[in-house]
Amino acid sequence: MTRAEINHKLGGVLQQVFDNPSLVFADTTTANDVEGWDSVMHVSVIVAVEKAFGVRFSTKEVKSLANVGDFVRLIEKRAQ
Amino acid sequence: MPNSEPAGSPPLVRKFWLRLLAFFALVALGWAGLELGMARMANSHVVKQRRLHALANEIDTLILGSSETYYGISPHELSGTAFNLANWAQSLYFDYEISKRIVPELPKLKRVILLVNYMSLYSELYDHPESWRQYDYFRDWGIPLQRPIDYLNLGLLSRVALYSPHAAIEALSHGFRGDRAPHIDDRGWYRVPDEDRWGVGPDQAQKRLGVHHSFMHQRYFANNAATLEQLVVFLRSRGLEVVMLTTPVWDTYRAAIRERLWEPTRTLASELARKHGARYLNLQSEPRLSADEFEDPDHLNAYGAVHFAHILDETLGAPALAKTTEPSQTLAGLGVR
Amino acid sequence: MSFLSVPFFLLVTIAVVAFQLSPPRFRAHVLLGASLGFYASYGPAYAVLLLLAATLGVHQAALAIERRESESAKLRLVTVSVTGLTVLLAAFKLASTLFPWAAANAAAEPGVLRVLVPLGLSYYLFKLIAYLLEVYWENLPAERSFVALALYAAFFPQVVSGPIQRPGEFFAQVQGFQRFDAASATQGLRRILFGLFKKIAIADRLATLVNAQHQNPGAYSSLELLLGAYLFALQLYADFSGVTDLAIGIGQLFGVKAPENFDLPFFSRNLQEYWRRWHMSLTSWLADYLFTPLRMALRDYGKLGLAFAVFVNMVAVGVWHGVAWTYLAFGVLHGVFLVVSVLTLKPRDAFFAKHPLLQRVRRVSGPLVTFQLVVLGLVIFRADSLGQAAQYLSRLIGWAEPGTIAATRLDFKLLTVSPKAIGTICMLGALMECVHWVQRRPALARRFVEAPAAYRWAFYYGVVVLTLAMSRLGEGNFIYAQF
Numbered sequence: 001m002t003r004a005e006i007n008h009k010l011g012g013v014l015q016q017v018f019d020n021p022s023l024v025f026a027d028t029t030t031a032n033d034v035e036g037w038d039s040v041m042h043v044s045v046i047v048a049v050e051k052a053f054g055v056r057f058s059t060k061e062v063k064s065l066a067n068v069g070d071f072v073r074l075i076e077k078r079a080q
Numbered sequence: 081m082p083n084s085e086p087a088g089s090p091p092l093v094r095k096f097w098l099r100l101l102a103f104f105a106l107v108a109l110g111w112a113g114l115e116l117g118m119a120r121m122a123n124s125h126v127v128k129q130r131r132l133h134a135l136a137n138e139i140d141t142l143i144l145g146s147s148e149t150y151y152g153i154s155p156h157e158l159s160g161t162a163f164n165l166a167n168w169a170q171s172l173y174f175d176y177e178i179s180k181r182i183v184p185e186l187p188k189l190k191r192v193i194l195l196v197n198y199m200s201l202y203s204e205l206y207d208h209p210e211s212w213r214q215y216d217y218f219r220d221w222g223i224p225l226q227r228p229i230d231y232l233n234l235g236l237l238s239r240v241a242l243y244s245p246h247a248a249i250e251a252l253s254h255g256f257r258g259d260r261a262p263h264i265d266d267r268g269w270y271r272v273p274d275e276d277r278w279g280v281g282p283d284q285a286q287k288r289l290g291v292h293h294s295f296m297h298q299r300y301f302a303n304n305a306a307t308l309e310q311l312v313v314f315l316r317s318r319g320l321e322v323v324m325l326t327t328p329v330w331d332t333y334r335a336a337i338r339e340r341l342w343e344p345t346r347t348l349a350s351e352l353a354r355k356h357g358a359r360y361l362n363l364q365s366e367p368r369l370s371a372d373e374f375e376d377p378d379h380l381n382a383y384g385a386v387h388f389a390h391i392l393d394e395t396l397g398a399p400a401l402a403k404t405t406e407p408s409q410t411l412a413g414l415g416v417r
Numbered sequence: 418m419s420f421l422s423v424p425f426f427l428l429v430t431i432a433v434v435a436f437q438l439s440p441p442r443f444r445a446h447v448l449l450g451a452s453l454g455f456y457a458s459y460g461p462a463y464a465v466l467l468l469l470a471a472t473l474g475v476h477q478a479a480l481a482i483e484r485r486e487s488e489s490a491k492l493r494l495v496t497v498s499v500t501g502l503t504v505l506l507a508a509f510k511l512a513s514t515l516f517p518w519a520a521a522n523a524a525a526e527p528g529v530l531r532v533l534v535p536l537g538l539s540y541y542l543f544k545l546i547a548y549l550l551e552v553y554w555e556n557l558p559a560e561r562s563f564v565a566l567a568l569y570a571a572f573f574p575q576v577v578s579g580p581i582q583r584p585g586e587f588f589a590q591v592q593g594f595q596r597f598d599a600a601s602a603t604q605g606l607r608r609i610l611f612g613l614f615k616k617i618a619i620a621d622r623l624a625t626l627v628n629a630q631h632q633n634p635g636a637y638s639s640l641e642l643l644l645g646a647y648l649f650a651l652q653l654y655a656d657f658s659g660v661t662d663l664a665i666g667i668g669q670l671f672g673v674k675a676p677e678n679f680d681l682p683f684f685s686r687n688l689q690e691y692w693r694r695w696h697m698s699l700t701s702w703l704a705d706y707l708f709t710p711l712r713m714a715l716r717d718y719g720k721l722g723l724a725f726a727v728f729v730n731m732v733a734v735g736v737w738h739g740v741a742w743t744y745l746a747f748g749v750l751h752g753v754f755l756v757v758s759v760l761t762l763k764p765r766d767a768f769f770a771k772h773p774l775l776q777r778v779r780r781v782s783g784p785l786v787t788f789q790l791v792v793l794g795l796v797i798f799r800a801d802s803l804g805q806a807a808q809y810l811s812r813l814i815g816w817a818e819p820g821t822i823a824a825t826r827l828d829f830k831l832l833t834v835s836p837k838a839i840g841t842i843c844m845l846g847a848l849m850e851c852v853h854w855v856q857r858r859p860a861l862a863r864r865f866v867e868a869p870a871a872y873r874w875a876f877y878y879g880v881v882v883l884t885l886a887m888s889r890l891g892e893g894n895f896i897y898a899q900f
Binding site: 019038039040042043046047050057059060062063064 | 550553554555556689693704705708709710712713714716723727759763766
């Protein structure tokens with residue numbers, strides 16, 4: 001998958017998880033920037049992304065994510 | 081995160097310290113103002129000293145001791161001219177020191193009433209919830225503190241620290257008018273306000289004894305016994321009638337007293353009375369007083385104080401100079417200074 | 418050494434002066450010395466040695482984790498170290514419950530939080546665990562300087578009652594010990610003044626009332642206990658946020674900014690939000706180092722896994738305060754509340770979305786209901802035992818033996834605080850919240866800071882006088898007034 005495709009698919013997942021069809025984000029978006037993205041939702045996001053992309057993350061990988069951009073790169077790495 | 085240079089430049093740093101100093105200087109100024117204001121207000125000691133000196137040439141009976149006698153004996157009902165020089169938490173040490181200073185100034189003095197109750201022999205003011213009072217004795221009577229370490233206290237120098245900043249500011253809001261010791265009458269007696277009724281039930285008695293036991297310690301007995309003897313001898317050596325008195329307490333309090341602590345005190349008082357020609361009156365149980373006459377399980381209220389003073393007056397009769405009995409030990413031998 | 422004592426004031430003054438006078442490269446050492454000295458004043462000698470030993474162990478472990486090549490070796494090492502630290506913490510907490518005489522040295526600071534272990538153990542062990550995990554997760558390089566790590570663990574403004582600062586934030590600021598930050602120091606002084614005000618004028622004034630009610634709930638009416646429950650919430654908030662202010666402010670004297678602990682928590686719309694706004698440094702620590710890893714491990718179990726993780730997290734919040742049934746009950750209670758809240762959030766949101774009028778009501782009812790639940794939990798939190806808590810609550814709702822005390826009695830003499838005083842304290846509480854509100858709005862805060870010095874100083878002096886006027890500091894005990 002290309003970076004753009006990942007971005008698009010991730011966007012759809014996030015919008016679904018947060019029940020907000022108009023949610024947009026950039027590479028630098030962090031959890032603080034999105035309403036309702038707390039630690040409970042965080043793992044829900046992870047689970048949804050894992051399902052959508054058919055990958056599995058380790059806690060260590062999840063913990064080193066600083067923003068959405070990191071997330072995209074992680075998905076890219078795992079989706080190979 | 082990295083701070084811009086100017087934050088640490090020397091002129092800014094100096095400005096910071098100067099401003100800080102100025103801020104605290106103003107606080108110190110305010111504090112000094114409060115101190116001056118507080119110094120103008122008389123506390124219980126100053127009030128009582130003034131009233132004592134007004135009557136110095138007439139006083140023939142002096143009442144000492146702590147709050148039990150402070151509240152519990154109304155001087156007006158005693159024959160002659162009595163003055164109540166007892167005060168809150170006044171221990172034997174302070175009774176003695178005050179006596180040494182005041183007795184020479186009372187030419188007509190014939191009788192001194194001392195309080196010897198459950199706590200007297202086992203407590204010291206420096207190890208008491210109201211230990212701050214020792215600084216009042218120091219400042220207003222010139223009585224030295226009992227332990228050197230107690231000199232290391234802000235309360236020694238600062239009335240604001242002693243009576244609390246809160247009290248000082250409240251006094252300020254009243255223009256520092258009046259004195260800090262209401263309810264004291266012209267004979268030094270503390271007239272318990274009518275609304276101060278704490279009840280005499282077993283719960284209250286337990287609570288009060290809980291407080292008392294918390295500062296009563298066996299290790300203070302010997303010193304206090306010596307002080308009491310020195311006091312009795314000092315007074316007897318001047319030909320004064322000495323009455324050691326145990327004031328009335330309510331049944332609930334008496335029921336919860338520890339006999340093994342109380343018995344040595346009674347024995348000592350009786351022994352001293354016999355030895356030095358003094359009297360020991362144990363009126364701890366006084367059936368003529370009713371529950372209404374008590375403010376709490378071990379203090380009489382104003383009505384009780386009047387009634388009790390009548391009882392005392394009946395029992396003691398008018399004060400008269402007793403025959404000077406030779407003390408069985410010389411004053412020097414007792415280390416009387 | 419209590420934060421509110423002359424010796425502590427002297428310590429801070431000496432530390433600040435020594436810090437300023439020493440060359441920048443020794444400033445961390447000076448602070449460490451002051452911190453260890455402060456910590457030693459609290460209790461037995463072994464407490465300091467324990468802290469240093471734990472720090473040394475972690476120091477080495479972190480370097481080792483970084484050095485190892487294989488993922489499994491790193492995992493093994495971090496698991497062993499973190500487990501070791503957790504066991505240490507648990508052992509001390511359990512020991513102090515089983516052997517109360519061993520905890521005799523631990524002073525209670527702040528007033529209500531009963532940390533029954535070598536003081537600060539919970540705080541510094543949590544910091545060290547955070548450090549280890551961040552190194553393992555490769556978010557942070559292992560700290561080579563033992564002094565820096567020891568300072569992180571033992572930093573005296575934070576060691577006794579937090580906030581629990583993250584390692585990255587702290588180490589970054591330690592680099593900044595190069596110059597004196599007058600702005601930070603001034604901010605710090607302001608913070609300290611505010612903290613003293615909260616603790617002395619509000620919290621300590623409510624302590625006698627609340628303590629008496631919890632000692633003997635049977636002596637009070639329902640209304641009095643209800644009032645006491647709300648006043649306790651105010652007391653705890655003022656006390657803890659006041660001590661936090663002192664901790665943050667003193668840190669700022671050295672140019673170290675600590676994380677916030679409170680964000681107007683009583684206005685939270687639901688309990689999840691409450692725990693993101695109350696004791697934030699603790700709950701975010703638990704969220705990052707307990708909840709998320711646990712949740713990740715359980716993510717295949719769907720809602721059950723989520724419920725379990727939430728529940729465990731809240732129980733941890735409870736027992737972190739001490740090993741007592743009341744703290745456990747508190748944690749369990751909030752665990753249940755939160756599990757229900759989390760599992761029903763989506764359906765509830767959907768429901769309210771369909772009923773806009775109710776949605777508007779929810780804006781008001783949400784915080785109100787949340788606050789009631791918080792107050793309820795705090796009664797249990799404060800109680801001296803579960804039995805006392807039960808007695809308090811049953812009297813509160815009028816279940817206890819009816820008769821002798823009218824449910825709606827308000828005996829202010831018994832409460833030892835006059836209605837006027839209660840009113841004043843509540844007003845001060847409101848004032849406190851206003852200041853909190855301004856603090857969270859940088860634009861308004863800036864307006865204050867940039868106002869002419871005369872106005873600001875007048876305000877500061879007003880706070881000083883108000884604090885002293887409301888204080889009971891140094892007030893001679895008067896055992897003859899009442900018991």
